[in-house]
Amino acid sequence: MDAIEVDDLHKVYGAVHAVDGVSFRVRTGEVFALLGPNGAGKTTAVEILEGHRRRTAGRVSVLGCDPERGGRDLRERIGIVLQSAGFDEDFSVRELVRLYRGFYPRRLAVDDVIELVGLGDKRDARVKTLSGGQRRRLDLALGLVGDPELLFLDEPTTGFDPSARRRAWDMVEMLRGLGKTVLLTTHYMDEAQHLADRVGVMVAGRMVAVGSPAEIGGMARQASVVTFRLPAGADPASLPDLGGPMVTEGLERQVRTAEPTLTLHRLTGWAVERGLELPVLTVTHPSLEDVYLDLVTPTGVSS
Numbered sequence: 001m002d003a004i005e006v007d008d009l010h011k012v013y014g015a016v017h018a019v020d021g022v023s024f025r026v027r028t029g030e031v032f033a034l035l036g037p038n039g040a041g042k043t044t045a046v047e048i049l050e051g052h053r054r055r056t057a058g059r060v061s062v063l064g065c066d067p068e069r070g071g072r073d074l075r076e077r078i079g080i081v082l083q084s085a086g087f088d089e090d091f092s093v094r095e096l097v098r099l100y101r102g103f104y105p106r107r108l109a110v111d112d113v114i115e116l117v118g119l120g121d122k123r124d125a126r127v128k129t130l131s132g133g134q135r136r137r138l139d140l141a142l143g144l145v146g147d148p149e150l151l152f153l154d155e156p157t158t159g160f161d162p163s164a165r166r167r168a169w170d171m172v173e174m175l176r177g178l179g180k181t182v183l184l185t186t187h188y189m190d191e192a193q194h195l196a197d198r199v200g201v202m203v204a205g206r207m208v209a210v211g212s213p214a215e216i217g218g219m220a221r222q223a224s225v226v227t228f229r230l231p232a233g234a235d236p237a238s239l240p241d242l243g244g245p246m247v248t249e250g251l252e253r254q255v256r257t258a259e260p261t262l263t264l265h266r267l268t269g270w271a272v273e274r275g276l277e278l279p280v281l282t283v284t285h286p287s288l289e290d291v292y293l294d295l296v297t298p299t300g301v302s303s
Helices: 042-050 071-075 093-101 110-116 132-144 162-177 189-195 216-221 260-273 288-296 298-302
Strands: 004-013 016-026 031-035 057-062 078-081 150-154 181-185 198-203 206-211 224-229 246-249 252-257 280-284
Touching (some): 016 198, 042 057, 042 150, 078 132, 093 132, 110 132, 132 150, 162 181, 189 288, 224 260, 252 260
Parallel strands (some): 150 181
Antiparallel strands (some): 004 057, 224 252, 224 280
């Protein structure tokens, strides 16, 4: 059974179709990243999955339950880390984690969770003394202390410095290793590319692409760029057909091609035949961010 199953999900507010026929699956034990610009419908879709918002139409299953009817039994099996949460400022970190731990039948040790999110030296500090990044770590601790089977992470590393982000990534990878399922939303493409087994991109209420970071939006079919520099004395007019238009930028030449292996074969064969060594030779593939930006533009959506 998939951890999450969504079929033809709709959510309508008057004339606004916030979620418009979305379908996708999240496999048990995988990290799934839901991406999209502000207003794409991500938050609405996730709130429906969490059981906090009613859908207009469609079928949704979370851990085998309809989240509208799952009630306490379902809530005890999931963890939620919101984009922002309100805390009683006078609690200490340890007191607050212990309080939330009492809400769940399955529980992790308080001090273990605090160490896991990197707040060991702040366990006795009052919430009001924590920095923004430390509060986000506390959010994570509260979402984890109930030992959830499925964890929803909404912008989990917003406000984190680079070191804290890496620790958060390590924690998500550890959760995957323990067999947990994670659905995260993020605006950081490097985060999605590093963490996610699969990615879904929402635009204007619709899911426009689903796949692994390497596959998303047909990334494998996107044009790669071969960059090279000719040695002194080489005649550029003798270059073979490299499978795409060539652009000269300073001393370097670039060819955009859908067949980089063939382009490299022709270019290196040409150089070997003439006993030439190319001082610069690189192949650049589109990043997840490149493809994402293409998908969320009007031309990307219409294609």
